[in-house]
Amino acid sequence: MHHRKREHKVVTRCGCPAEMRIKPRDSTGKWYVSRFVDNHNHDLLPAKFVEYLPSHRKISDVDIVHLDSMRQVGISIPKIYESIAAQAGGFNRVSFTKRDMYNEVRRQRALQNGDVNAALRALANASRIDDRMFWRYEVGVGNHMCDLFWSDGRSQEDYKLFGDVLAFDATYGRNKYNLPVIVFSGVNHHMQTCVFGTAMVSCESQSSYVWVLTKFLECMGGKPPTAVITDGDRSMHIAIQQVFPEAHHRLCAWHLIRNATTNVCNPRFTSLFRHCMLADFEVEEFEMHWQAMVEECGTSDHEWVKDLYTKKSSWATAYIRGSFFAGIRTTSRCESLHANLGRFVEKRYGVLDFVTNFQRCVDFLRDNEDELEFRSSYGTPVIQTQFPELEKSDALCYTREIFVRYRESLKRLVRVTIVECIEADDICVYITQKYRRPDRTWNVTQNSSQDTFHCTCLRMESFGLPCVHIIAVLVRLDITSLPNSLVLPRWSKIARMDLCRDRVCNPHIDPEATYRARIRALLQHCKQRFAKVACMREEDYKTYCQKVVHETNMLEIKNGLQCQATSTHSVPWEGGVKDPIGVRTKGTGRGNEPAGSRGIKRRRCSTCGVLGHRRTRCPNGPTPSRQCAQEPDIHPSTETFETASLNPFRNDTTF
Structure with a gap:
């Protein structure tokens, strides 16, 4: 017998005989009460609970607009509810609950014919403001979306200037479908990460990478990068060779050091390999040090070491020296960007919420760039050298x-x-x-x-x-x-x-800046003059509030921002794309098992194999202090390698 996890809803129908019937009078056109029974077979609710009844709860159009505007900047529904309650003077003065707000969000998604169709509609609306907005999608079996790529006009501008070096990596857990997210990024003239494009794919297969890279190349006008930096994923490597055959593909130094630690399990080999990879050797010197390393560590016949040696032109400084990589040796910038996504994107987000909030993350990076631009233009550094x-x-x-x-x-x-x-x-x-x-x-x-x-x-x-x-x-x-x-x-x-000179000559080249300027001007006018006089009298407030909501709805319909239909079925997106199917991630095991088949996961000791304790508390193993002394932690840190040893600008031994 299947056990229901969620509790059944309570029964509210009790056959209460209370009723009131109202009928019209034919002669006068007035209404009258034809029958009234006030006998109840249940206890009446106290007055303070009446507002919780479904018949008494209602979200006004103004509150819906407030809800939508705050959700667009990533504010959660509980926080929005607290904000509305603070403005109303208390939670008891709010005519709806948080559940009603969640239902309203769900209703809006239903009107937009699904999560993916709503995201595609949002991208189409963005193209009305940014005429260079580029997006492509691909559907799979059952008309479910499997791949999506998009890039706005500012990203394409950045690629024209700083697209000589491209870095990208895939990350999971950023959406409820578990689709891998690929962010194409580089570095600008402030050594700051800039985003060129974003993709969501159904899997990290060769065909998916080929499709994404092809659309990326189409978006950027056919201009390929001169250098690409990724991890050692084989499907990614083959796709890069196919789409960017002239680009120099470099493997991430941090991933190689981590793989050396995992595959060889020899701290001495890891140290020597790091020196061979990063030191500024000539080719003959590199070959000499490599041969001495494999002989000292006894790894001449190790399959992983031999395969790594065949790829030396993708990671050894001796063979890469002279190729421009903008000072990037690792994909830690991608990892840092993925970490920053956690401030804007949550795992429960669908495609629409991810696209909307990811753009907020990109806007945040661009705002930081504007600040760095100001710092570079303001003032002169203090002279510190003899020249x-x-x-x-x-x-x-x-x-x-x-x-x-x-x-x-x-x-x-x-x-x-x-x-x-x-x-x-x-x-x-x-x-x-x-x-x-x-x-x-x-x-x-x-x-x-x-x-x-x-x-x-x-x-x-x-x-x-x-x-x-x-x-x-x-x-x-x-x-x-x-x-x-x-x-x-x-x-x-x-x-x-x-680019700035082109914008001055042709102001229409940057419609996004024009759109933001219009918003600031209109908001300033509404806040300083209109809102003050319209809220002085109760009748003026109600009248103009209704007018604003009505005119806003009409403008949204006029510009195609919402559907004119009032029924629960709106005009679907072209092709009626269905929401994607949840996918498995690399190395996922228990996370994709049916919920009913999972047992209780118990901790197993890595020393004796007994359940119930860790190796640090194992009675048959060494004490924690002795264990730490015998087994030093040799796993590299992303931050350490990127900011110190892997920073080419501070490598004094190299130059």
Whole structure:
């Protein structure tokens, strides 16, 4: 027998004989009471409970508008209910309950013919404001949506400027269907994460990745990235080779170190492998260190190590050096972006709520960029090096975040010495070396006719910032500002100058900014003048409140923001797309079992295998203090590798 989890609703029908009948008079047109019985066979509710009866509960149109506007900014329904109660003067003055608000949200979704159709309708409405809004979807078996991709106009602008390096990764648990979410991101001229596009897929298969990357390429006008950074997912790797064949695919350094820790289980190997991957070796030096590492650790015949060696062009600095990756070595920016999504997106959200609230997260990132833009334009950094002219001129050129990294090279300049200069026509080669490093030299080639500089360390080609060796040559030549050939436009303050100039010449190129300006102007007028005079008298308040709600509904109908039908069935989206089917995630086991078949999960000791305790409390194992001393934690931390050892701008041993 199936046991019902939810309690049955109480029975409210008791055959009460109380009734009142009202009939019209034919002659006068008035109504009269033809029958009245006031005998009840049950106890009457106290007066304070009457408002909870379904017949007495009602959400007004004004409250519905208030509910919708607050939900659009991610405020939960309980918080909205508290806000309405505070404005009404107490919870007892609110004519509805939280359950009525949930029912209203459910009713609106039913009018929009499902979650997916409502999301597609929202994207279509967004395109009325942003004419560059791009979205595509794909349906599967049973007409259920399986893949969805979208990108707004601002994201496409960012890709034109900063789309040379693309990073993306999949994350789960951001929607109630458990669809993997893929966020395409990069770095702007403030070294801040910017979003290029977003996708929801039914699974992490090769076909899904090919479809998403194809739509991404279509959205960006056929411009592929020059470099792509992902984890080691095989389906993702094959899809990148198929859609972006010319892009240099780099594997995430943090994932490789974690996989080395898991597959080899040797702390010494992990340390040596990290050094081989990140150190600035020449190809011959890398091969020598790799051979010494596998011999010392005895991993010459290890299948994972041999497979990793075949992919060395995707992760070893010796083979990647010279390819531009904007200083990104890991996908931790993607992980950080996924973590920030938790502030705006909840697991219970459907497709509509995810699309709406994810856009809030993107707007938050863009607001931070505006603040960084202001900081870069306001004031001048304090001079901290012995080369004030060179430092000051570069502070006016680079954004504040990039300048701080460039200034580190100026501070290390005292350690570099030019030992020889070879001249030949317009070409001049300067041989440099560092303090206490006589065995290592770097050659800087200057082409005076083209005003270009090239160093054998390839830092300029790899990160877009001049290395300390080139700066030493500039000081030797008594140059007080960086040549244009050494200033990468994507790192400069004027990176967005061309776009801003186009907006001035053509104000319609940024309709979103125009739309926001209209909203601010109208809200200011309504708050300062209209709301004050309309709320002075009770009759004026009721009259104009009804007019505002009525006119708002008419404008929404006029602009296609809501359906004109008042029945429970609205005009469905083209094709009548059904909601997606919940999918299984990687490694999911018990989470997808039927609820009735699950047993009570008990903790099992990893030392003795007995249920009921952990290894730290195992009577047959070592004490916690001895265990910590014998088994050090060797798992890497994302934050540590990204901010310290994996930060190319602060790797002093590399350059």
